[in-house]
Amino acid sequence: MRLNARQIEYVEPTHRPALRAVEVVMSEHEPVLAPELVSLLAPEPGQTAVDCTFGGGGHARQVAELIGPAGTLIGIDRDPAAKERFNRFAAEVPCRTLFISSDFAAGLRALQGEGIRPDMVYVDLGMSSMQVDARERGFSYSYDAPLDMRMDTRQEFTAANLVNEWPEARIAKVLRRFGEERHAGGIAREIVRRRPLATTGELVEAIKAGMPASARFGAGHPAKRSFQAIRIAVNGELEALAEALPLAWQQLKLGGRFAAISFHSLEDRPVKQFLAEKARGCVCPPELPVCVCGHEPEAELLTRRAISPSPEEAESNPRSRSAHLRAARKIAEAQPVGETG
Numbered sequence: 001m002r003l004n005a006r007q008i009e010y011v012e013p014t015h016r017p018a019l020r021a022v023e024v025v026m027s028e029h030e031p032v033l034a035p036e037l038v039s040l041l042a043p044e045p046g047q048t049a050v051d052c053t054f055g056g057g058g059h060a061r062q063v064a065e066l067i068g069p070a071g072t073l074i075g076i077d078r079d080p081a082a083k084e085r086f087n088r089f090a091a092e093v094p095c096r097t098l099f100i101s102s103d104f105a106a107g108l109r110a111l112q113g114e115g116i117r118p119d120m121v122y123v124d125l126g127m128s129s130m131q132v133d134a135r136e137r138g139f140s141y142s143y144d145a146p147l148d149m150r151m152d153t154r155q156e157f158t159a160a161n162l163v164n165e166w167p168e169a170r171i172a173k174v175l176r177r178f179g180e181e182r183h184a185g186g187i188a189r190e191i192v193r194r195r196p197l198a199t200t201g202e203l204v205e206a207i208k209a210g211m212p213a214s215a216r217f218g219a220g221h222p223a224k225r226s227f228q229a230i231r232i233a234v235n236g237e238l239e240a241l242a243e244a245l246p247l248a249w250q251q252l253k254l255g256g257r258f259a260a261i262s263f264h265s266l267e268d269r270p271v272k273q274f275l276a277e278k279a280r281g282c283v284c285p286p287e288l289p290v291c292v293c294g295h296e297p298e299a300e301l302l303t304r305r306a307i308s309p310s311p312e313e314a315e316s317n318p319r320s321r322s323a324h325l326r327a328a329r330k331i332a333e334a335q336p337v338g339e340t341g
């Protein structure tokens, strides 16, 4: 996908923020694992950072302060509402800024086309609290709203299309795969039986009716897993992540750092596997007594195990509870095929 000029915007640094303005922006979305992320990225003056999921700019603000006036902060977000927040942010931080209003995989490809090699790239996956709190966007099972759930409101496909047009078996597969919902079959059947569904309230009722009574009163809201699953499918979240990981890694400068915060195992697993693969040295079959491949690791893992929020953060910001942070440093460029050993 080629991005047009309206989707990419450079802003020169202007002045440092008035404290009040910073407080207002920070209160919009409390960044998760922020000190941990910043410490792993270790931003230095003059560096270039790519925040693939700008959201409310909570992480970006901390990074921007550290890279300072000689640094460049590139923000990407597929939600058009993030652009206005970015414009405010750009006027307040000391560094040069650039915003790309697109999916992060497309944004990373655009940066690659420009030959930009960042010192750090990071993602903070999932929805922002602003998206959940914007009732009319239909992300929350707590408010009755149109069935939407699009992060990028320029996209045509919505949750209404999914629940009203997809075959029952495909809906069940989505609920099972992306929501790990045990009652996927019953819920999909009930959704199809009640079509057309127009609102999140109607969807919640269908979900409840599609599960046994005992399951409706378990831990958490009965629609939580199904909403997560439908949102992931509407936004193609796992495909975007799978596409972005190698792009982000390729673009990093040697010595650059990559970090990812994920909120469920479907996101954490591909990040973990990707980084483990990059950190792997010898790829010889295990039955060979000595290494003949000469393959060198490209990554040094900065987190052997994923970092979780402290009990204090989990208490003060419930959204952080399921967060997992992983990071790695690029220690070698990929070896061209056939040039190992």
Ligand SMILES: C[S@@+](CC[C@H](N)C(=O)[O-])C[C@H]1O[C@@H](n2cnc3c(N)ncnc32)[C@H](O)[C@@H]1O
Residues within 6 Å of the ligand: 029, 030, 031, 032, 052, 053, 054, 055, 056, 057, 058, 059, 060, 076, 077, 078, 079, 082, 102, 103, 104, 105, 124, 125, 126, 127, 128, 129, 151, 237, 240, 241
């Ligand atoms: C959890 S929030 C990020 C919050 C941000 N780190 C902060 O401190 O405010 C996730 C953001 O990423 C965006 N997003 C999610 N998936 C995306 C994708 N594939 N491409 C671009 N943006 C994405 C969402 O629109 C949302 O604004």
